[in-house]
Amino acid sequence: MDTDNYITIEQFCSYYNVPTSFFDRLNEYELVEIIEVETTPCVFKEHISDIEKLMRLHFDLNINMEGLDVVNKLLKRVENLQQEITTLNNRLSLYEDN
Amino acid sequence: MAFIDYYKILGVAKTASEKDIKKAYRKLARKYHPDVNPNDKEAEKKFKEINEAHEVLSNPANRKKYDEYGKDWQHAEQFEKAKQQRRQQHQGSSQRQYSGGFSEDDFSDFFESMFGGSSGRQQSRQNVKFRGQDFNAELQLTLNDVYTIHKRTLTVNDKNIRITIPAGIENGQVIKIKGHGGKGVNGGPSGDLYIKFLINNNTKFRRDKDNLYTDVEIDLYTAILGGEVTINTFDGKVKLKVKSETQNGTKVKLKGKGFPKYKKEGQFGDLFITYQIKMPTNLSAKEKELFKELQKLR
Numbered sequence: 226m227d228t229d230n231y232i233t234i235e236q237f238c239s240y241y242n243v244p245t246s247f248f249d250r251l252n253e254y255e256l257v258e259i260i261e262v263e264t265t266p267c268v269f270k271e272h273i274s275d276i277e278k279l280m281r282l283h284f285d286l287n288i289n290m291e292g293l294d295v296v297n298k299l300l301k302r303v304e305n306l307q308q309e310i311t312t313l314n315n316r317l318s319l320y321e322d323n
Numbered sequence: 324m325a326f327i328d329y330y331k332i333l334g335v336a337k338t339a340s341e342k343d344i345k346k347a348y349r350k351l352a353r354k355y356h357p358d359v360n361p362n363d364k365e366a367e368k369k370f371k372e373i374n375e376a377h378e379v380l381s382n383p384a385n386r387k388k389y390d391e392y393g394k395d396w397q398h399a400e401q402f403e404k405a406k407q408q409r410r411q412q413h414q415g416s417s418q419r420q421y422s423g424g425f426s427e428d429d430f431s432d433f434f435e436s437m438f439g440g441s442s443g444r445q446q447s448r449q450n451v452k453f454r455g456q457d458f459n460a461e462l463q464l465t466l467n468d469v470y471t472i473h474k475r476t477l478t479v480n481d482k483n484i485r486i487t488i489p490a491g492i493e494n495g496q497v498i499k500i501k502g503h504g505g506k507g508v509n510g511g512p513s514g515d516l517y518i519k520f521l522i523n524n525n526t527k528f529r530r531d532k533d534n535l536y537t538d539v540e541i542d543l544y545t546a547i548l549g550g551e552v553t554i555n556t557f558d559g560k561v562k563l564k565v566k567s568e569t570q571n572g573t574k575v576k577l578k579g580k581g582f583p584k585y586k587k588e589g590q591f592g593d594l595f596i597t598y599q600i601k602m603p604t605n606l607s608a609k610e611k612e613l614f615k616e617l618q619k620l621r
Contacts, residue, residue, distance in 0.1 A: 274454070286353050
């Protein structure tokens with residue numbers, strides 16, 4: 226198995242001490258992309274920090290799956306807006322420097 | 324080291340019940356949790372404060388000690404005996420504590436002196452390994468610096484990190500250096516280091532992504548009759564032919580003379596120049612006469 230890019234859900238759950246049902250629920254709400262590698266359910270390693278964030282929001286703040294879905298979408302929107310602001314600020318400096 | 328009023332931080336009265344404290348804490352934690360306030364240092368600070376306040380006030384032994392000796396924290400040594408007992412009491416506690424992705428040492432000196440730092444914390448999700456906190460840093464460079472691939476050595480937590488900055492990085496762009504953030508909790512992996520680049524443009528070129536813009540002055544006669552001008556591009560001088568009857572504000576594109584494209588080695592944007600026609604001043608009588616003649620011809 227390509228362990229450079231994937232981590233099995235079983236490994237993840239045992240590492241973080243969370244039930245595998247947590248992933249089933251994340252998957253149900255399309256909050257995580259689960260792929261099967263040699264019939265073993267896995268997640269991309271590059272998604273780990275996003276999953277950790279969802280895990281913290283769920284367990285720390287008692288946010289349910291519906292709430293996670295909303296928070297996640299809004300955070301992504303904030304991130305996109307911040308990037309847009311940076312681009313616009315850079316463009317604005319074209320005129321302000323004059 | 325100043326006294327910290329944990330009741331004030333949570334916005335509750337000294338007579339507040341455990342339920343009130345829990346409720347106030349949950350409300351503030353939802354508001355200031357770092358995951359819902361990305362890149363907000365104020366929220367992060369506030370979250371640490373409320374976390375610490377909750378650590379003390381949600382635990383009856385800690386709260387009692389705080390209420391009794393809080394303002395006399397200097398006499399912390401007197402509490403040592405009680406601390407030992409408290410440590411034993413904490414074993415097996417399963418009350419949930421908000422992590423926010425922080426490491427165990429995000430507590431004030433006041434807390435450390437009274438409750439002995441992380442050993443005084445209630446353990447939650449025991450044995451759960453958590454990734455360390457992500458660090459955010461800013462690095463200031465000039466536009467000249469980022470025209471070429473640039474190497475820099477940064478010192479983060481007493482460790483030197485040598486980073487290679489690709490040419491063409493943008494102002495405000497953030498890059499991630501994996502594993503150079505805070506240490507993980509309970510043996511979890513280290514967090515990442517995020518570096519935000521602040522590019523100071525000390526050149527006469529204006530930049531929009533990989534395109535550059537500049538104004539070039541040409542004299543009236545070259546503009547009318549045409550000719551040649553030498554202009555400065557970012558990496559040297561270039562001779563340009565000016566068409567006759569060039570209008571003020573005419574824009575010319577110099578393909579491939581712009582800024583390097585990010586992570587596309589050998590590829591460049593374009594340089595856009597705008598001609599600014601410089602009108603002659605202090606005209607002699609002869610010149611004025613000739614201009615009048617020209618005017619009559621129009």
